[in-house]
Amino acid sequence: MNAPGPTPVEQTFVVTEDDTAAALGSGSLPVLATPRLLAWMEAATCAALEPAVGDGRTTVGTRVDLQHSAASPVGAEVVITADPSHADGRLHRLRVSARHTDGKVVATGEVTRVVVDVDRFLGRL
Template sequence: MRFTVTDDDTAAALGSGSLPVLATPRLLAWCEAATCAALEDELRDGETSVGTRVQLEHLAASPVGAELEVTAEVAYADGRLRRFTVTARHVDGKVVGSGEVTRVVVDAERFLGRLRPAPDQGAD
């Protein structure tokens, strides 16, 4: 996936620092987006994936206007679990970030159903 750093993507804008450079939380979001895109064709109707673990090194600064390419490759797969190697590079090839993102494939409705409060059983 390709992204261009905007003012809204900076550490100053996201509250993760005071400089006008790519914020680590935005880099992480882009890496997760790449893993979702990599899994998209494997998902059946009603399925989605959820992130469960992240390890990310932010190795270089990226100013506003910088173009980045973010890739995700499956490093490990076991049943519903997928572990991806992620890499973010400036378009000139300089590595900006790298790490691993683990996702688990889930049934979206069942997953969300677990978050809803149980119906009121009435007063005692």
């Protein structure tokens, strides 16, 4: 029986003081930091690919294209969507987006991840 394929995922996060550019050192403003936004997007891509990854395997990020186009203040709810768009063997590309609950687009982009064998990957370090 084949493992199920990647599935679209939607996750919601609330911006806290710890998620701000000022807290993470990626700026001085109390708004959602791009590094935190990217981490949330990568978490969603991992969740989207998890059904397709077998035991002893995981995915690693290899490329990111992100356009962070709107600010999110502390307390804002940010909905992250990861939608698988391309697969070629172990390589997977996913369209990602972030929006406020009122529909305002915060960011769009693409994340590329590759399926690896955990033991083999760690054995190369």
